[in-house]
Amino acid sequence: MLSSRIGILGGGQLGLMLLQAAIDWNLDVHILDPDAHAPCKSIAPHFQQGSLQDYDTVYAFGKELDIITIEIEKVNVEALERLEQEGKKIYPQPSVIRKIQDKRTQKQFYADHGLPTAEFILTEDKEDAARHESFLPAFHKLGKDGYDGRGVQRIAQPADFHKAFDQPGLLEKAVAFEKELAVIVSRNESGELRCFPTVEMVFHPEHNLVEYLFAPAEISESVDREAKAIASKTAEAFGIIGILAVELFLTKDGKILINEVAPRPHNSGHHTIRANATSQYEQHWRAILNLPLGDTKALAPSAMVNLLGEDGYEGTAVYEGMELLLATPKVYPFLYWKTHTKPFRKMGHITILDEDLSSLKEKVDFVKKHIKVKSK
Incomplete structure (x- = not known):
């Protein structure tokens, strides 16, 4: 192969x-x-x-x-x-892509297969969404074409329904969560399946993009086992061959709910290039070529910081602070060969390794403070 x-x-x-x-x-x-x-x-x-x-x-x-x-x-x-x-x-199979392309179909798939997810109501347009005041607070999501936070509106009260989409979508019950987690699971044609360690994601407060993550997540062993079990069950239900990223909510009452999935390598697995025995990218090749899946163990605690274009800058990209970054031990930049920056565009990521969790978090703060993508 x-x-x-x-x-x-x-x-x-x-x-x-x-x-x-x-x-x-x-x-x-x-x-x-x-x-x-x-x-x-x-x-x-x-x-x-x-x-x-x-x-x-x-x-x-x-x-x-x-x-x-x-x-x-x-x-x-x-x-x-x-x-x-x-x-x-x-790979992934067209049947899997078709289900995941439409969030309405994706959510119904979870319900039909007994996979835990937040309550939801399918809606046809803005007027239909506004009939469900009693369901609030909720998020209105476009069925198709939402991406990186686009196609999602928070509807906290009836006065917010003007923000709803006038296209087929769904209202998803707002979940009180403690953490946002993700598990990347791989599955090959022979049915072999492996999970990467569960990660904890922190999202940008305004733009709904992953700002940074920690791996492994600071969760109990029982929560970790359940997260991986749900991710594995989801991959088996889809019958996917390749990589499946499963984004999860850990609710304040201790439940784990599926948020969304992606049938491909994912932002929540960038760190695996340096931090794990096998990266998610190599694992994807192993899976779709029906080769033995690689060892997913973490080599060290790690973090990943997304490198986003600074607000207020658009044009030829300039990376500030690279000298400081490269002088820091076990900090690895990955730039995406994008010459043009604009606000909040994904321009690269930075993987950080450290055996000490407090030191790891200090390095994350250092990177966020000193590394900027601006323009000429």
Whole structure:
């Protein structure tokens, strides 16, 4: 299988890190991305500019390949279904992508399979959402095309319904949670399954992006076991081949609920490149090539800080504080080959290792304070 011709739909930062892992194994990787200057462009063995949502483009890209995977869910599933019918291996499978593309279908899938999640009501438009005052406080989520915090509105009281989406979506009951957790689980074609250690995520207060995370999460052994069990059960229910990132709420009354999932490498696993015996990116290749899954153990406690474009700056990116960062032991920057910055754009991430948790947290504060992405 290592000699297979492999395609990735998407050439952004996740594709870049998949490609970096693929280089170690001399994999023949082909990239399709709509951006002629996508992060993968400079190092991809084969790069094609084209729409990920156009049927003909995706089909033509895939028909000469053996295995096709994704780094983003917003792709043309109909083309992937046809390719699958013609004998191409598509991982994650088109049926999984289709379910996860629509948050309405995704939520109903959890309910149908006995997977714990917050209460929800499916809504057709803004007027329909406003009929459910008694369900508040809640979040109104777009069924399709929400991404990185876009497509989510908090509806705390009836006066907030003007913010609801006038498209099919869902109202999700606001959950009082103690922590936001994530478990990345991998599963290959033979059914072998492994979880990475549970991580604790901290989100940006305004933009609903992961600002930083700690691994492993500061939780009890019993909570850790339950989180991994729920993630594993979710992966088995989908029957996914590849990586599945399962985002979870640990509620104030001790329950664990699924928030959302992503059928690909994920922001909550960036740190694994340095912090774990096997990175999530190598593990994804192992899973879709049906190879033995790698050891997921943590080599040391770690943190990951997302490097976001500073508010108020747009233009050619300038990275301030890199000298200070590189002078700090066990601090590793990963930049995403994006020359143009804008407010809160993901420009890179920084992985931090330290055996001492308090020192690890001090390093996180140091990185957040001193490393900035501005513009010329």
